Amino acid sequence: MNALLKVENLRIELSTRAGVVPVIDNLSFELNAGETLSFVGESGCGKSMTALGIMGLLPEKIGRIASGTILLDGEDITKAGKKRLREIRGNDISMIFQEPMTSLNPVFTIGEQIAEVLRQHQNLGKKEAWASSVELLDAVRIPDARRRASSYPHQLSGGQRQRVMIAIALACKPRILIADEPTTALDVTIQAQIFDLLEELRAQFGTAIIMITHDMGVVAEIAERMIVMYAGRMVEQGEVDLVLTRPRHPYTKGLIECVPHLKATVTEERAELTEVAGIVPSLAEFGQNACLFASRCNLADQHCLQTRPVEHHFDSQQISACWHAENV
Amino acid sequence: MDTRTQNEILLDVANLTVRFPANRGVFPGKKRWLNAVDNITFTIKRGETLALVGESGSGKTTTALAVARLVKAHTGSVILDGKNFLALKDEQLRVARAKLQFIFQDPYSSLNPRLNAEAIVREPLESLIADDKTNHDQVIDQLFEAVGLRPEQKKLFPHQFSGGQRQRIGIARALATQPELVICDEPVSALDVAVQAQIVNLLRRLQHQRNLTYLFISHDLGVVQHMCDRIAVMYMGKIVEFADRMSLFNNPQHPYTAALLSAVPSVDRERRSKFKRILIPGDPPDAINPPMGCRFSSRCPVATIACSESEPPLKARRDGHLVACHLVSDSGESPVSITG
Numbered sequence: 168m169n170a171l172l173k174v175e176n177l178r179i180e181l182s183t184r185a186g187v188v189p190v191i192d193n194l195s196f197e198l199n200a201g202e203t204l205s206f207v208g209e210s211g212c213g214k215s216m217t218a219l220g221i222m223g224l225l226p227e228k229i230g231r232i233a234s235g236t237i238l239l240d241g242e243d244i245t246k247a248g249k250k251r252l253r254e255i256r257g258n259d260i261s262m263i264f265q266e267p268m269t270s271l272n273p274v275f276t277i278g279e280q281i282a283e284v285l286r287q288h289q290n291l292g293k294k295e296a297w298a299s300s301v302e303l304l305d306a307v308r309i310p311d312a313r314r315r316a317s318s319y320p321h322q323l324s325g326g327q328r329q330r331v332m333i334a335i336a337l338a339c340k341p342r343i344l345i346a347d348e349p350t351t352a353l354d355v356t357i358q359a360q361i362f363d364l365l366e367e368l369r370a371q372f373g374t375a376i377i378m379i380t381h382d383m384g385v386v387a388e389i390a391e392r393m394i395v396m397y398a399g400r401m402v403e404q405g406e407v408d409l410v411l412t413r414p415r416h417p418y419t420k421g422l423i424e425c426v427p428h429l430k431a432t433v434t435e436e437r438a439e440l441t442e443v444a445g446i447v448p449s450l451a452e453f454g455q456n457a458c459l460f461a462s463r464c465n466l467a468d469q470h471c472l473q474t475r476p477v478e479h480h481f482d483s484q485q486i487s488a489c490w491h492a493e494n495v
Numbered sequence: 496m497d498t499r500t501q502n503e504i505l506l507d508v509a510n511l512t513v514r515f516p517a518n519r520g521v522f523p524g525k526k527r528w529l530n531a532v533d534n535i536t537f538t539i540k541r542g543e544t545l546a547l548v549g550e551s552g553s554g555k556t557t558t559a560l561a562v563a564r565l566v567k568a569h570t571g572s573v574i575l576d577g578k579n580f581l582a583l584k585d586e587q588l589r590v591a592r593a594k595l596q597f598i599f600q601d602p603y604s605s606l607n608p609r610l611n612a613e614a615i616v617r618e619p620l621e622s623l624i625a626d627d628k629t630n631h632d633q634v635i636d637q638l639f640e641a642v643g644l645r646p647e648q649k650k651l652f653p654h655q656f657s658g659g660q661r662q663r664i665g666i667a668r669a670l671a672t673q674p675e676l677v678i679c680d681e682p683v684s685a686l687d688v689a690v691q692a693q694i695v696n697l698l699r700r701l702q703h704q705r706n707l708t709y710l711f712i713s714h715d716l717g718v719v720q721h722m723c724d725r726i727a728v729m730y731m732g733k734i735v736e737f738a739d740r741m742s743l744f745n746n747p748q749h750p751y752t753a754a755l756l757s758a759v760p761s762v763d764r765e766r767r768s769k770f771k772r773i774l775i776p777g778d779p780p781d782a783i784n785p786p787m788g789c790r791f792s793s794r795c796p797v798a799t800i801a802c803s804e805s806e807p808p809l810k811a812r813r814d815g816h817l818v819a820c821h822l823v824s825d826s827g828e829s830p831v832s833i834t835g
Contacts, residue, residue: 209687209688209689210687310777324778326778327778354550354551354714355550355714355716355755355758355759356550356754356755356758356775357550357778358758358760359757359758359760359772359774360774360776362760363772363774381687381688382688382760383762384717384759384760384761384762385760386762387760387761387762387764387767388760388761388767389760408764411762411764412764421689422688422689423762425688425689425691425692426688426691426692426717427695427717427718427720427721427722428717428761428762428763429716429717429720429744429756429759429761429763429766430761430763430765430766431763431765431766431769431770432745433720433740433741433744433745434741435741437721439696439699440692440695440696440721441692442689442692442693442696443689443692444693446657446659446687446689446690447687
């Protein structure tokens with residue numbers, strides 16, 4: 168089967184004061200139709216840059232795709248012009264962001280904002296677009312959608328705003344939805360509602376989802392496959408269940424163990440949490456021919472400091488970019 | 496170890512209410528109030544960690560601010576180490592403030608950018624501790640070591656530190672006056688997960704070394720489970736459930752607690768298969784016009800008519816587990832089951 172989205176050897180560079188930095192360094196992955204794929208990692212590891220790269224929304228003049236291809240159904244969208252990209256965004260790929268407060272326009276009603284997408288991308292008339300936006304609000308479970316369509320963003324709660332964002336993103340029934348930390352700003356009970364909604368919409372429309380998060384619990388709950396990123400590089404990739412039970416990269420292992428997860432039964436015992444010493448490297452250190460995690464890793468040796476690890480493929484389809492992958 | 500007994504109550508909060516004026520619009524009219532914290536009562540034992548959990552807007556932070564006198568309580572009393580903290584004045588208040596210190600959520604905005612790390616830690620020493628200043632240097636050196644900062648970092652300014660290191664400075668500042676009660680308001684939620692572990696471990700280590708008592712506020716139930724001995728669950732300004740750690744996490748009785756716990760995504764496959772998700776619809780209602788009767792009744796999956804008629808009192812059930820719900824039986828059986 169051909170993948171819906173195929174990213175090959177993607178390299179995204181940002182011009183910073185420290186020079187040109189590869190914030191995404193040789194990233195390859197595939198996304199199949201209807202699948203949920205999760206990107207995990209600490210802040211500054213390149214999760215959001217990957218999303219912006221795919222959307223063609225890298226910061227102008229500062230960021231660019233230096234090499235590699237992004238194939239959407241066989242079409243290389245890194246070569247697409249502005250007009251074509253605008254068609255792809257919304258129709259084929261759309262995105263929801265972390266901050267539902269700041270991603271909506273405060274001076275338009277939510278109905279107008281959804282209708283705008285439909286008028287732009289599907290050439291609907293004013294009346295039809297409005298009717299569709301009411302239907303969409305209903306589909307994302309906004310109570311009393313007909314009346315609510317005339318509300319302004321500030322009249323909604325955080326959870327409702329994120330629902331509106333989802334309605335806008337799904338207006339043109341895209342094949343891929345990129346969700347960048349969509350629930351980080353929300354309470355857990357609201358988060359659970361949003362995940363259920365995404366899951367239903369995926370079942371209904373067959374939308375593939377790229378979920379960007381830092382929470383391993385979220386990954387376990389909704390994704391089938393996951394990619395762990397560190398300093399702009401993929402360090403591990405595989406099926407969620409396999410990676411969580413048997414991580415093959417020391418960073419993945421650290422990320423799982425450093426969080427006090429809720430277990431099935433809470434017991435008296437509370438061991439110290441595993442610490443991953445140190446912090447994420449600064450942008451200036453990106454792109455070196457070395458393992459960038461070595462300074463925080465207890466398996467690291469001289470070799471790790473001198474040569475960038477090659478990807479180690481396991482029988483389980485897990486991939487780990489670590490010289491000591493067998494010993495993790 | 497102290498000469499006082501371990502079980503002594505360090506903090507006793509009774510009938511605490513905090514309200515804010517909530518007049519909407521420009522016309523003066525009847526004054527309306529929003530009760531951010533509504534008549535809550537709890538105690539913290541010396542050396543233990545009490546967690547306040549709940550969703551945003553439930554009154555966790557306001558409770559902590561009122562306890563520390565950083566917002567004014569409308570009614571109620573806060574007895575800290577035998578003295579009514581809310582009634583203290585001048586010199587007595589200054590002495591008492593040294594016993595109660597605060598660690599804030601945001602390590603970026605809670606440190607003065609114009610002071611270096613040493614001066615930040617020195618500030619509470621100079622304003623709250625009356626003794627001679629000659630041993631302040633020694634105290635500061637010890638604090639830097641205790642929180643894992645190097646001596647040469649004393650001269651650096653906040654912007655030169657990472658988020659985790661800044662939170663370490665915040666912790667050193669809070670410990671400078673040798674407090675007995677430390678209020679930690681979401682101390683790790685602004686940090687990356689790998690750094691969170693470092694700070695959580697540090698807080699627990701310091702608690703053992705210095706016999707500290709924590710009032711710990713968090714929305715992250717995983718962290719709460721790891722840090723805290725007893726937990727108070729808040730919903731719209733009220734405590735709805737109060738229990739020790741094992742009892743609360745393994746046997747939640749209030750439907751809201753059950754829903755909250757069931758909504759936490761977990762990496763533990765056993766937990767995911769054992770617990771079913773209890774979905775509570777909608778958002779918390781308007782805090783200015785809370786629902787009649789039980790405040791959770793408008794979202795509760797098992798609410799009856801009685802629930803919207805009278806407000807359930809916080810009542811002891813089995814094992815000293817306090818619950819405010821009409822539907823929990825006297826033997827502590829919850830009306831909703833999270834396993835199944």
